[in-house]
Amino acid sequence: MKGYLILEDGMVFEGKVFGSLQEDTGEVVFNTAMAGYQEIFTDNSYNGQILVMTYPMIGNYGINSEDIESNQPTIKGLVVRELCKTPSNWKSENCLDDYLKYHNIMGIEGVDTRKLVKHLREKGTMKGIITISLDHKQEQMEKMQEMDITTKNYTGDVSTEKPYILAGNGPKIALLDFGVKLNILRILKSYDCHITVLPYQTKAEEIMKLGVDGVFLSNGPGNPQTLMPAVENIKKLLHHKPMFGICMGHQLLSLAFGADTYKLKYGHRGGNHPVKDLITNKVYITSQNHGYVVDEKTVNQKELVITHRNLNDGTIEGIQHKYLPVFSVQYHPEASPGPMESKYLFQQFVYNVQHSKEAV
Ligand SMILES: NC(=O)CC[C@H](N)C(=O)O
Numbered sequence: 001m002k003g004y005l006i007l008e009d010g011m012v013f014e015g016k017v018f019g020s021l022q023e024d025t026g027e028v029v030f031n032t033a034m035a036g037y038q039e040i041f042t043d044n045s046y047n048g049q050i051l052v053m054t055y056p057m058i059g060n061y062g063i064n065s066e067d068i069e070s071n072q073p074t075i076k077g078l079v080v081r082e083l084c085k086t087p088s089n090w091k092s093e094n095c096l097d098d099y100l101k102y103h104n105i106m107g108i109e110g111v112d113t114r115k116l117v118k119h120l121r122e123k124g125t126m127k128g129i130i131t132i133s134l135d136h137k138q139e140q141m142e143k144m145q146e147m148d149i150t151t152k153n154y155t156g157d158v159s160t161e162k163p164y165i166l167a168g169n170g171p172k173i174a175l176l177d178f179g180v181k182l183n184i185l186r187i188l189k190s191y192d193c194h195i196t197v198l199p200y201q202t203k204a205e206e207i208m209k210l211g212v213d214g215v216f217l218s219n220g221p222g223n224p225q226t227l228m229p230a231v232e233n234i235k236k237l238l239h240h241k242p243m244f245g246i247c248m249g250h251q252l253l254s255l256a257f258g259a260d261t262y263k264l265k266y267g268h269r270g271g272n273h274p275v276k277d278l279i280t281n282k283v284y285i286t287s288q289n290h291g292y293v294v295d296e297k298t299v300n301q302k303e304l305v306i307t308h309r310n311l312n313d314g315t316i317e318g319i320q321h322k323y324l325p326v327f328s329v330q331y332h333p334e335a336s337p338g339p340m341e342s343k344y345l346f347q348q349f350v351y352n353v354q355h356s357k358e359a360v
Pocket of ligand 1: 045218221222223224246247249289290291292293
């Protein structure tokens with residue numbers, strides 16, 4: 001069946017629909033990773049977004065029940081150049097078409113994704129809708145223009161409703177769940193951490209009562225400035241517990257230290273973003289997925305050190321407190337998908353937690 005991606009600015013891309021026929025609206029963003037589509041679709045940080053994959057064929061190695069970053073994809077739509085309907089891989093259990101049908105997500109294939117991405121790079125990300133008809137284009141455009149994605153809370157949909165524990169014999173970690181990727185939990189488990197995963201609105205006082213040794217701030221969807229109550233909570237914990245934040249966690253931690261964040265024109269989403277560690281001068285190739293970034297001008301450098309920088313556009317990729325065992329990165333050391341070379345940051349967190357515990 002013929003389908004269309006209509007952008008907020010009126011531009012239309014034609015293709016063929018697949019997956020479910022459930023029309024949906026979202027911010028149209030693109031990811032340049034060459035592999036790992038299943039991890040990307042199930043990364044909760046994409047909640048509310050229509051995803052464009054720049055790699056020209058998607059679906060060729062199918063879908064399996066292992067390579068997931070959450071139990072269900074929360075993307076609002078998928079745009080690809082070519083959908084592979086005959087997957088081949090020893091792990092494959094399902095094809096992408098059926099997987100999207102099952103999760104009620106509409107996809108569109110046969111789209112000139114190169115032209116689309118060039119447009120988004122030039123004009124910036126914008127809202128879009130995948131639909132099977134152009135009959136309501138004007139209304140749909142007006143509706144999209146009215147929708148404010150920068151003030152909407154996307155976290156409630158993806159954070160755990162109730163606390164849960166992943167038992168371990170190592171350091172006790174409270175993880176504030178803003179839409180956590182499962183690989184973060186897998187890696188913390190590999191250090192034998194005892195992890196209590198908490199709803200994102202859990203109060204600092206309740207976290208202190210748990211008697212944990214460290215606090216982890218997860219990744220997650222949406223604008224960090226929609227989560228100011230969480231920022232207030234983080235402020236209360238800063239001087240008491242070692243902390244590590246990834247992506248949304250990094251943005252919230254920076255807000256808690258009084259910095260500001262802003263929205264990038266088209267964000268960073270892919271598996272090969274170069275980041276320089278400004279302390280060691282080493283360059284890491286990193287996995288990224290973010291639309292917002294910390295504003296360098298607002299970072300209080302009497303208190304914080306800027307530890308990492310993106311080599312493509314110079315934006316901040318990591319901060320560390322000068323005296324407290326508190327640090328965060330904008331990129332994804334848990335990869336999934338992408339390079340694993342920044343995984344050592346988890347070890348640094350575990351080290352901080354163990355040493356602060358000994359010092360008490
Ligand atoms: N992966 C993330 O945690 C993304 C953080 C935030 N939603 C952003 O887009 O910048």
